[in-house]
Amino acid sequence: MKKTVYSLVLSEDVIREVDKLAYQSGTNRSNMVNQILAEYVSLITPEKRMSHLLAEVRRHFAEAAGFQLPEGGSAGMMNLRTALRYKYNPTVRYCLELSRDNNSIGTLRVSLRTQNMQLILRMMDFYNLWDAVEKIFIGPQNSIIEGERYYRVLMLQSAVPQGYLLGSEALGNLLADYITTFDAALKLFFAEQEPLSRATRGKIERLYRDYTERQGVAV
Numbered sequence: 001m002k003k004t005v006y007s008l009v010l011s012e013d014v015i016r017e018v019d020k021l022a023y024q025s026g027t028n029r030s031n032m033v034n035q036i037l038a039e040y041v042s043l044i045t046p047e048k049r050m051s052h053l054l055a056e057v058r059r060h061f062a063e064a065a066g067f068q069l070p071e072g073g074s075a076g077m078m079n080l081r082t083a084l085r086y087k088y089n090p091t092v093r094y095c096l097e098l099s100r101d102n103n104s105i106g107t108l109r110v111s112l113r114t115q116n117m118q119l120i121l122r123m124m125d126f127y128n129l130w131d132a133v134e135k136i137f138i139g140p141q142n143s144i145i146e147g148e149r150y151y152r153v154l155m156l157q158s159a160v161p162q163g164y165l166l167g168s169e170a171l172g173n174l175l176a177d178y179i180t181t182f183d184a185a186l187k188l189f190f191a192e193q194e195p196l197s198r199a200t201r202g203k204i205e206r207l208y209r210d211y212t213e214r215q216g217v218a219v
Contacts, residue, residue: 008033049168050076050098056172057096064180076100082183086190090114094179103155105171105219108179110150120148126189129201130182133208138218154178154219174215181211 010018015029022032027047035047054076061067061080068081080094090112098106112123127145134141142153154175185204192200212218 047076047100050100052168053098053172053175054078054096056169057176060173060176060180064176066183076106080179084112084190085187086119087116090119092183092186094183096175096179105154105156105175108152108154108182110152110182112148114148122190122194123148123150125196126186129189129196129204130185133185133205136205137208137212157218174217174219177211177215178219181207 018032018036019029021036022029025032025035027035031047039048058069058078061069066082070079070081076099077095077097080096082092082094083089084092093111093113095109095111096106097109110127112119114120124145124147127143127150130150131141131143131145138157144151185207188200188203188207189196
């Protein structure tokens with residue numbers, strides 16, 4: 001949605017209340033004024049779209065076992081935490097950040113704070129495996145592996161018919177299902193000692209296949 005600079009003359013009392021709302025919403029004054037005016041004229045802004053979408057994802061994980069949903073975040077970003085069954089039960093962090101434009105849905109970032117080189121190498125092995133599994137089912141994806149960190153651009157795949165749209169509820173469920181499938185595959189991977197057996201790789205591939213068949217579309 002294109003934006004243009006306008007000059008408005010507003011009372012200090014109004015600005016004071018707008019600034020309070022902006023602070024509570026984790027945004028700035030201009031975005032807050034834009035959202036208020038958009039709601040008044042019944043227009044859905046990118047910020048409102050992202051807010052609705054994240055609300056659906058949060059609703060899913062609020063009821064999911066094994067995940068922590070920290071308070072806070074911003075209108076376009078949410079965080080998740082889960083424990084990995086490994087030495088000292090390290091915490092895996094998921095960060096979902098939505099995009100304002102239509103080029104992608106957003107980005108999923110996965111990280112693990114550790115200095116344990118053996119654990120870092122195993123995480124890298126899993127990320128490479130995950131990329132290989134995705135390539136089998138939906139083709140190569142835009143992802144980056146940096147040590148124990150993983151970045152993946154999320155977008156509706158090319159197999160989706162042009163003009164195909166998902167509402168906030170359906171798209172929120174799709175994003176939540178992708179993260180849940182990723183996490184289940186990660187825990188399957190770490191449940192086994194190296195090297196990974198064909199049987200476990202097969203289970204991970206079935207997890208991914210079930211995800212694509214369950215949703216009918218992938219991100």
